Amino acid sequence: MSKKLLLLAATAAMGMSTATAYADTLDDVVAKGYIDCGVTEGVAGFSFPDENNNWTGLEVDYCRALAAAIFDDPDAARYTPLTSTARFESLSNGNVDVLSRTTTWTMSRDTDLGISFVGTMFYDGQGFIVREADGITSALELDGAAMCIESGTTTELNAADYFAANNITVDTVVFVTRDEVTQAYLDGRCDAYTTDSSAIAAERTLFPDPGAHIILPEIISKEPLGPVVRAGDTRWFNVARWTYFALLNAEELGVTQANVDDMLGSDNPEIMRLLGVEGDFGGPIGLTADWAYRIIKHVGNYGELYERHVGENTPLNIPRGLNALWTDGGIQYAPPIR
Amino acid sequence: MTDTAFVRREMEPTLPPPVRTTGIGAWLKANLFSTPGNALLTLVAAAFVAMIVPPLYNFLIADAVWSDPEGLRGEACRFEGVGACWIFIQARLNFFIYGFYPTEEIWRLNLMFLIGIVLIAPLLIPRAPFKRTAALLFFVVYPFVAFMLLAGGVFGLRPVRSGEWGGLTLTLIISLIGIIVSMPLGILLALGRQSKLPAIRSFCIAFIELWRAVPLITVLFMASVMFPLFMPQGVSTDTLMRAIIGICLFESAYMAEVVRGGLQAMPRGQYEAAGALGLSKPKTMGLIILPQALKHVIPGIVNTFIALFKDTSLVSIIGLFELLNTVRAAGSDPAWSSPTHAVTGYIFAGFLFWAFCFAMSRYSIYMEERLHTGHKR
Numbered sequence: 001m002s003k004k005l006l007l008l009a010a011t012a013a014m015g016m017s018t019a020t021a022y023a024d025t026l027d028d029v030v031a032k033g034y035i036d037c038g039v040t041e042g043v044a045g046f047s048f049p050d051e052n053n054n055w056t057g058l059e060v061d062y063c064r065a066l067a068a069a070i071f072d073d074p075d076a077a078r079y080t081p082l083t084s085t086a087r088f089e090s091l092s093n094g095n096v097d098v099l100s101r102t103t104t105w106t107m108s109r110d111t112d113l114g115i116s117f118v119g120t121m122f123y124d125g126q127g128f129i130v131r132e133a134d135g136i137t138s139a140l141e142l143d144g145a146a147m148c149i150e151s152g153t154t155t156e157l158n159a160a161d162y163f164a165a166n167n168i169t170v171d172t173v174v175f176v177t178r179d180e181v182t183q184a185y186l187d188g189r190c191d192a193y194t195t196d197s198s199a200i201a202a203e204r205t206l207f208p209d210p211g212a213h214i215i216l217p218e219i220i221s222k223e224p225l226g227p228v229v230r231a232g233d234t235r236w237f238n239v240a241r242w243t244y245f246a247l248l249n250a251e252e253l254g255v256t257q258a259n260v261d262d263m264l265g266s267d268n269p270e271i272m273r274l275l276g277v278e279g280d281f282g283g284p285i286g287l288t289a290d291w292a293y294r295i296i297k298h299v300g301n302y303g304e305l306y307e308r309h310v311g312e313n314t315p316l317n318i319p320r321g322l323n324a325l326w327t328d329g330g331i332q333y334a335p336p337i338r
Numbered sequence: 339m340t341d342t343a344f345v346r347r348e349m350e351p352t353l354p355p356p357v358r359t360t361g362i363g364a365w366l367k368a369n370l371f372s373t374p375g376n377a378l379l380t381l382v383a384a385a386f387v388a389m390i391v392p393p394l395y396n397f398l399i400a401d402a403v404w405s406d407p408e409g410l411r412g413e414a415c416r417f418e419g420v421g422a423c424w425i426f427i428q429a430r431l432n433f434f435i436y437g438f439y440p441t442e443e444i445w446r447l448n449l450m451f452l453i454g455i456v457l458i459a460p461l462l463i464p465r466a467p468f469k470r471t472a473a474l475l476f477f478v479v480y481p482f483v484a485f486m487l488l489a490g491g492v493f494g495l496r497p498v499r500s501g502e503w504g505g506l507t508l509t510l511i512i513s514l515i516g517i518i519v520s521m522p523l524g525i526l527l528a529l530g531r532q533s534k535l536p537a538i539r540s541f542c543i544a545f546i547e548l549w550r551a552v553p554l555i556t557v558l559f560m561a562s563v564m565f566p567l568f569m570p571q572g573v574s575t576d577t578l579m580r581a582i583i584g585i586c587l588f589e590s591a592y593m594a595e596v597v598r599g600g601l602q603a604m605p606r607g608q609y610e611a612a613g614a615l616g617l618s619k620p621k622t623m624g625l626i627i628l629p630q631a632l633k634h635v636i637p638g639i640v641n642t643f644i645a646l647f648k649d650t651s652l653v654s655i656i657g658l659f660e661l662l663n664t665v666r667a668a669g670s671d672p673a674w675s676s677p678t679h680a681v682t683g684y685i686f687a688g689f690l691f692w693a694f695c696f697a698m699s700r701y702s703i704y705m706e707e708r709l710h711t712g713h714k715r
Contacts, residue, residue, distance in 0.1 A: 041657060042667035044675065049667050051429065053438050080501065081657040081667070089563040090657075095577075205675030208418040315412075315672040 025097050025229070025236035026070070026286045034076045037063035038096035041081040044202045045310040045318075046102050046122075046225075055079040058309040059100040061299055062121055062227055066098065066243050068298035069282075069291045088113050091230060098240055099228040102198075116237055118227045119244040122310075123322040123331065125219035126158050127197030129204060132214045134191060139218035146171045148181045148193035154221070159194050162220040178203075196223055201316040210315065217321045238285045246292040248334035249274055250301035252325055257300040260293060273337050281337055292337070302332065397421045397678075398685075415676035423679040427686045430668045434686070437504015437659045443496060446487040447507055453483060462701065464708060477518070500578040504659035506690060512582055512660065513647045519586040520646070521639070524593025525632075529623065531598060542594070549591035554652055557584040562656035581653050589646050596638040600631030633709050640702035644695045651691075662687050 029035055039047035039059060047057040064074035082090050082101060091099045092114055103109075104124075105117040128147075130136045136145075139162070149156050151174040163170055173190050175181045182203055185193045193200075197215055204210045229240050250256070253271050255263045263271055272278040275296075276289035283289065299305065306323060310316045324330025358364055371377040401421030406414040415423035427434070436444050457480055460472040488511075491497035503511065530542035549557075561584040562577050569575070604627055612622040632639070654663035665683040668674070 041663060042670035044670045044672040048670040049433065049438070050671060051673065053433050078501070081659065083655055083657055086563050086656060093566040095566065205672050206677055208416065208420070208677050315675050
């Protein structure tokens with residue numbers, strides 16, 4: 001109840017103040033010389049302090065990309081860890097310029113809170129984990145399997161709907177807490193368990209033998225996670241959104257951190273426009289012509305970010321799945337730069 | 339006179355006590371199995387110890403990972419049946435103690451701690467000399483010096499913003515400021531509550547009742563999230579500063595009630611005797627009433643301090659990285675992911691909290707002993 005009240009009060013207060021006060025975030029950011037970026041307090045793969053106490057992760061790299069685009073310096077970002085209760089208020093009261101914090105894009109958030117979602121950095125959703133030795137490679141092969149589930153959650157409903165729709169019967173074994181579910185799965189009481197795939201991946205890293213378990217490619221619910229900015233500031237929204245699109249376009253065009261300098265000489269017009277060799281697409285959004293070059297040079301493209309933080313060679317090992325480019329069977333898709 | 343009288347000239351050798359009152363058997367009977375009820379309790383307790391201790395020993399010591407020849411990596415803790423992952427603590431100790439503070443500037447924190455210890459020692463040890471000087475330095479000069487070292491920006495020290503302070507350092511900063519500010523503020527509020535001036539009395543009552551009636555989490559949340567919304571645009575204050583102010587006001591309300599308890603225990607005769615000696619009101623308070631009243635409530639005061647120290651971990655809900663939050667955040671690093679590293683971190687944080695609270699508690703007992711002047715029962 002108190003959360004709702006706070007949100008209400010925050011929204012009311014925002015209505016009075018933000019519309020005029022934060023008219024141009026980009027100018028403010030350029031003036032202070034860095035971006036204030038809201039992150040989680042530590043979620044493996046997305047944002048957490050590494051061994052040198054530097055923030056790192058997929059969402060942190062988005063902020064670094066933004067800083068690279070504006071300042072040609074990925075380190076021109078400061079990170080403010082935010083709890084999930086304080087994140088939207090911190091964004092609306094100007095503590096942070098962008099919120100890159102495992103935030104699910106929903107209609108009520110997008111329309112009620114005076115915030116705008118930039119895009120979907122990570123398509124999360126309910127997934128399944130199984131033992132690799134069982135030889136299951138798809139959720140559709142789970143017929144007759146025992147499945148551990150937390151009781152009374154949307155997880156349970158989603159799974160029931162999914163299996164009913166696909167004419168699959170599974171024996172569900174229901175537990176009250178997530179820890180019990182994990183333990184039961186580890187004890188061999190079920191063949192699989194289900195919850196949000198990023199959470200499964202994080203929990204798998206805590207298993208004694210993470211390599212013996214695989215996450216199935218099916219995602220059966222929608223939890224699109226993406227960066228958020230304040231609503232009403234079109235220029236900043238465009239900067240944030242096209243930073244994300246630049247990451248995707250770069251991957252699609254095969255421009256990587258390693259080959260970006262060679263790509264400057266490419267005669268592919270799409271690459272030339274992306275890297276600012278031809279035309280000035282940065283100017284209209286308040287950036288330089290080589291804005292995307294800076295992003296790729298300093299941070300890399302989307303695929304590189306993904307592989308660096310949550311991909312196959314990381315302990316999290318989340319399959320690319322929905323997060324693959326549209327050309328590779330996923331749904332990550334960016335409008336062209338032209 | 340007959341000479342048949344028998345006079346013993348040396349002591350008869352003492353007989354050993356009856357078998358049933360000595361030795362281990364008797365001790366067991368007297369202390370552990372004196373009644374059927376006690377015997378049952380003993381057995382239950384023994385079973386409990388037998389159940390708890392071996393797994394605990396195995397987890398904390400026998401199966402624990404104490405070192406990694408290949409240089410502190412998470413992999414060393416990734417195997418079936420692993421115990422505590424102590425190398426995780428070893429690897430991230432700096433983070434737990436100093437938070438995000440830049441590594442090359444950590445000497446400033448160490449210097450700050452050192453000066454603090456040197457100054458506070460004479461205040462805590464009754465027989466140490468230079469009390470007046472140390473008190474002056476600690477309460478008046480030290481806060482400025484400490485702040486200068488922490489925040490930098492003067493004398494060529496690199497500025498370090500408060501968002502980068504963290505770990506045990508932040509826990510200590512918050513609790514120390516909380517303790518030092520809430521104590522005098524609490525005394526003032528307690529005296530104000532007993533004042534005969536209605537304006538002062540009502541203000542103090544309102545203040546105390548208001549702050550005591552809201553949970554600390556609410557105070558922190560208001561301070562960090564709502565407060566900036568009420569401020570005029572462009573005025574930005576530090577989250578940490580707002581949190582500390584919130585904690586100080588909150589704790590001073592509690593402290594006020596503890597002190598008021600002591601004041602109410604003072605017999606009327608003390609006031610009258612002071613009046614008969616011709617002491618003014620402030621002198622009566624300062625020389626007669628407060629020293630006795632505060633002495634009575636030492637346990638209550640220390641209780642509040644300990645609660646405050648532990649409450650500092652609540653600042654994690656507004657995104658400040660005090661000890662507990664650093665442990666939690668470091669645990670989310672996938673490079674360290676293992677079955678037990680997170681638990682190990684919590685055990686470590688718990689131990690640090692315990693050590694500080696236990697020290698405070700023992701010191702308060704020592705002070706009570708030293709100050710007891712015949713009221714003790």
